[in-house]
Amino acid sequence: MSDLPDTFDDAFSVVEQSEWLRKVFPSVVDAELPGEVEPFSFVPAAGLAEVAAAVRVGPGGLLVDLACGRGGPGLWVARRLGARLRGVDASPVAVAAATRRRALFGPGLDARFAVGDLAGTGLDDGVADAVVCVDAFQFSEDHDPVVRELRRVLRPGGRLALTCWESRDLGDSAVPARFAGLRCGELLRRGGLADVEVVERPGWEQRRRAAYEAALAAGPSDDAGLALMREEARSALGSLPRLRRVLVTATNPA
């Protein structure tokens, strides 16, 4: 999600109780997403496959999912790669849900989740072969410390893949402030990352629009998650054409 109510803990408490957000929303984002993923984000299965390919982690490598939410997208990528997974999120409710979700991905997956911040993960220096961050980089108030933290936990040569949005026009006051001046590639280059590539993924954005339209078209319901999505749809639909949907990849220099 890109715009949310008061706190993520509140939002995730709603999600846990919402049949619409847990079952209908993922199938609208992409019917190909396996049921166990239950994302709280807007990346279709082919997008997660792109993220997995971009991080180039081999079996047994360590993948960090920064702002992992309820864990599904990172678990999907880790399972696909045969990697070990460490997920970090600011929301204890999300971390507890991610820890429960791990079992849905099969017994062989080494995955652990902990409460932490984008700028302070609590992970050791150089521990990660790769870091992924799905639809969450925009929530940082100050991106430079987040980039420093990414580099600190990545081993030399380690890879980063993040999904985000940026305003098409720099400083556009018609989009949420968190996107108005966001230039992920510039932030990563300034922080010393190499091989930085920013590619636009308009097809993913169509799925976000579809999810909003499905929420608005759904009939009367007392599902609080559906109400949450309708609220977000009303506030965000108008600014979608002013945003570009991006996949950003980079390498921590050796």
Ligand SMILES: C[S@@+](CC[C@H](N)C(=O)[O-])C[C@H]1O[C@@H](n2cnc3c(N)ncnc32)[C@H](O)[C@@H]1O
């Ligand atoms: C839109 S959700 C995406 C969650 C997950 N990546 C997914 O794809 O389902 C954004 C996530 O960012 C987390 N978050 C926001 N600000 C954070 C921060 N400063 N440090 C750590 N996590 C944060 C939220 O708790 C939430 O789980």
